[in-house]
Amino acid sequence: MLTGRQRSYLKSIANGLDPIIQIxxxxxxxxxxxxxxDALEAREIIKxxxxxxxxxxxxETANKIAKLTDSEFVQSIGNKFVLYRESKDNKKIELP
Structure with missing residues (x-):
């Protein structure tokens, strides 16, 4: 579970990201x-x-996918949403 501070930090990172997956x-x-x-393992955070x-x-879709991929739902804006999961092999993001 993410704290408010961690969620804010991840939102700031996600702000500059482009969506890499479309549904x-x-x-x-x-x-x-x-x-x-696969994308979460490689990047840790995706839009x-x-x-x-x-x-x-x-x-609803974001929460369902987060549950299926064992990841954390960070935020949704319009028709986009952000997911985060700590990588097992190549950890890049240090949460505060």
Missing amino acids: GKNGISENLIKQID VKILNNSLLETK
């Missing part, structure tokens, strides 16, 4: 979860965009 009309699939899992043709709610 379309196919929704949450096994392949999508694998991609997000995901839900496309307009998807009928998914942003916060």
Whole structure:
């Protein structure tokens, strides 16, 4: 679980990130979860965009994916959300 200070720190990092994963009309699939899992291991923090043709709610989707990937939901703005998970092998982000 993240503290408020850690969440604020991660938000500041995520501010400069572009979404690297997009969720379309196919929704949450096994392949999508694998991609997000791999991206979190490599980068620790990622931004995901839900496309307009998807009928998914942003916060609901973010929480579901966070649970499936064992990651932390950081924030959602509009149709984008940020996830964080500490990497096992290549740790880059030091939380305050």
